[in-house]
Amino acid sequence: MDLCTIIKGVSFLLQTGLGVLGNTAVLMAYVHVAFVEACMQPVDRILAHLAFSNLLQLLTRGVPQTMFIFGLHKLLDDWGCKVVIYAYRLSRGLSVCITGMLSFFQALTIAPSAGPHITKLKSHLSQLVVPIFVGLWVLNLMTSVTSLMFATAPQNSSVAAFTLNLGFCHVNFGDNLSYVSNGTIQTTRDFAFVAIMLLSSGYILILLQKHHKQVRSIRRAQQGTPMEIRAAKSVVMLVVLYTMFFGIDNAIWLYMLTVAQVPGMVADLRVFFTSCYAMLSPFLMISTNKKIKERMVCAAREQSSEESTEKPNTK
Template identity: 40%
Template sequence: MDLPTILKAASNLLLIAVGIPGNLIVLLVFGHIGCVERKLLPADSIVFMLAFVHLLIILTRGVPQTLFTLNYRGFYDSSTCKFLIFIYRTSRATSMSMTLFLSAYQSVLIAPATSRLSYLKPKLPMLILPSFVFLWLLNGATCFHGILYTSQMRNITVLKFTLNLSYCLVEYPDEATYFGTGTMELTRDLFFVFFMVVTSAYILFVLYRHREQVKGIRSSEQNQNTPEMRAAKIVVTFVTLFVVFFGVDNMTWIYSMSLLKAPADLNNVRVFFSSLYASVSPIVVIASNKKVKSKLQCTKTVKIPQSKTTTVSTD
């Protein structure tokens, strides 16, 4: 393999090596909490769903792309390509909508009692499951064209308006379908990103106002570190990562729409950045979520003066 191919394979393998275990850890921890405590907090349920969606993204896009880079061509028939592209695109859209949902949920949660958003707080737990179902159905409907136009790689000449994903092709029958589908997806993505920025800006505003209110109070440090405030900061981190990574993804998508045949390397850039958020987000959860950290830190070894050790469970 040449150097660019080696670098491409190494970067994809790194995303897989980080993303799959990271998302599995988040899923297992919150799944365990749900089984033991019989319930998950709404925010934890959203993070659980995000981890599941991100795992799907890596499995349906990162893994096939890596296998193809390593010259594995074993299972890429048309049916498999249709399945992979549909699940990937639906998961990608669901990742965006779930990140927006998490940001909106947190903005309502930390809204002051005098805010118009405060009346939504008691209704939030009841909205979680219906919102999940609605978002999955909505994103599946907007991504259904992936089943219609995806096919396996062929040696014959492909159509003019084609996305070359290296291991599969997405062939649009005409210019109107090509640009119409691209414009619909771009509009959807911009809608999600716009409201993510709006809700995150509101969260930052509330955090800033809270800091100003407690300034000079002796217990300000304690007040600023309430669970809601810590969660709000984590959500802003999520949105920032999303906007940066998927911003590159969408700019690449816009550029590819201007080409009659988008080169495979251009789509490889999209694959990397769309998988990057799915791989990095569980690291943020593991590093910042106290529940996850407490479950991972199962035992501690404590030394006592007699040079003996005692194992203390922290479960």
């Protein structure tokens, strides 16, 4: 195993391990919140769903990718590839859609109640979460269905034209029309939700600027509590993080659409940068979200107290 392969394998291993750990911690914190609070806030439910989609993304792509790099080549058969690639594309699509949903909900939460329509919409936010979740799942189940048709286990022969070589699996589109059509559908969906992110985040930044200049007048106008303002800043940071890796991801993807055979290294780079958001976002949530941080601190204190009480008994 050469040095380049070792570096690539260790990079994917660290990315997957840290991402799984971080997203699991966020999910466990929100499970505790769900038991303690009678009704979770819409933004909390969206963040929990985002952590779940990021966790699924890392498990269905980071784990097999790491195993393949370290020499386990015959991991999946045809149906295994179909299921794993389908789950990966579903979770990746959910990640961008839910981040867009998160930024829109947060912008609406801190928006001033300037009219009856805004006030009514804000009062129904908690009822809108589940229907929108269902709609996003249906959308991504449909846009990811090509994986069930075209994903196959790697063959001993050379890679055919218009095939995405993922290493542990191949996605053979067969012709240029299917290849470009699939890429266009995925890219259109992604750009639409990134546009929602940027517009919502731009509006949030405008409100934050006004909040910075006129804190007292904004509080009187009920344009958001200090907790909502902190949550808004956290959402903006998540959007900036996603947009940065989204730009790198789609630059590579546009290149992949222009060639008949995509080199394995190019596909690996795209997967790595795509998964960076899934790996880094939970740590951003932990560092900026008071609810998550409090649950993790409480868990650490309970474990420390249990260890201190057990020590005298072992002597």
